[in-house]
């Protein structure tokens with residue numbers, strides 16, 4: 529087999545993936561992930577693997593394959609990346625989002641940040657290792673999933689429910705969102721490792737009252753009842769709840785920045801974090817934001833029911849408190865039901881997996897400081913955690929100081945530096961040997 533160089537081909541793999549349209553509007557229309565899955569499976573087959581393409585629905589394709597390790601007695605590691613991307617409005621972009629153009633030292637396009645960059649890095653490192661006959665110490669299961677951007681019903685959740693056996697022996701997982709650097713000064717960079725995720729509770733609220741003529745007295749108006757409840761939810765000031773991962777993040781980051789960290793007032797520290805404040809601030813408390821309203825059909829008719837939608841996010845360990853508070857705010861006349869509900873999770877940044885992450889980063893960047901953080905959103909890891917896996921968001925990228933990377937997730941002009949991709953391949957290669 530010809531030897532392949534992962535660093536040399538990673539940008540091309542990323543560009544190829546960006547050029548394959550796999551946008552996911554969330555309603556099971558659109559191109560699906562089939563073409564991207566075939567591309568990935570083809571690149572894996574070239575180095576002797578026999579990947580499965582698993583369709584959960586027409587064109588909703590996932591790829592899974594196991595790379596055998598040298599020590600079969602060890603538990604397996606899952607490396608996972610999603611193949612879908614969120615939609616875009618091309619008019620807003622400097623280059624076409626499906627161009628995969630390489631300019632100014634970066635690969636540009638939808639997915640360059642979330643997460644065809646990591647898909648390409650996984651492909652590059654596995655292809656290089658197998659072409660050189662270097663198997664990883666432990667079995668590594670690769671999963672390239674559909675539908676992450678809409679909650680994983682056709683992807684990770686479906687795989688975990690219908691194809692559990694493919695993940696036999698897997699105890700740990702590596703995926704998004706983390707591993708990218710935030711520059712502290714010329715010599716030091718924070719690498720944010722995702723070690724916890726908030727849970728998701730999207731809810732429909734319904735108020736039921738008495739329908740009637742808009743000119744009459746009506747003390748049971750569903751619109752009034754709902755509007756008051758929505759107002760209470762939206763205005764509620766959720767208390768700060770300092771979870772283990774957030775406390776570790778703030779302690780270590782404060783120390784690195786020479787700031788004082790007062791656990792009784794974490795907001796004061798978060799406020800000093802610059803561009804990270806938005807991302808970290810959302811992990812200090814539960815949140816519930818009203819997002820949609822629906823009621824009525826004519827100005828002089830009081831409708832029988834009124835509905836609203838709320839995007840709720842709860843911290844690991846605080847789901848019960850979240851739902852209890854919400855019920856108090858809604859009152860007796862408004863009911864709630866989940867339209868989407870997924871778990872919160874938290875795993876300590878400890879053990880051999882954390883050590884392998886830290887050592888691989890330090891070997892390639894002596895100024896690296898790996899710190900665990902909590903993601904305010906969700907990833908496929910939620911679905912795999914149901915199978916009993918623990919894991920981190922770790923897609924390693926050393927980034928230039930002035931690149932607002934976290935701002936480019938789902939954003940305009942997504943781009944990733946080629947040098948950062950090359951760095952990621954080297955780090956992942958070391959990580960596979962060390963984990």
Ligand SMILES: [Zn+2]
Pocket residue numbers: 610642643676704
């Ligand atoms: Zn993603």
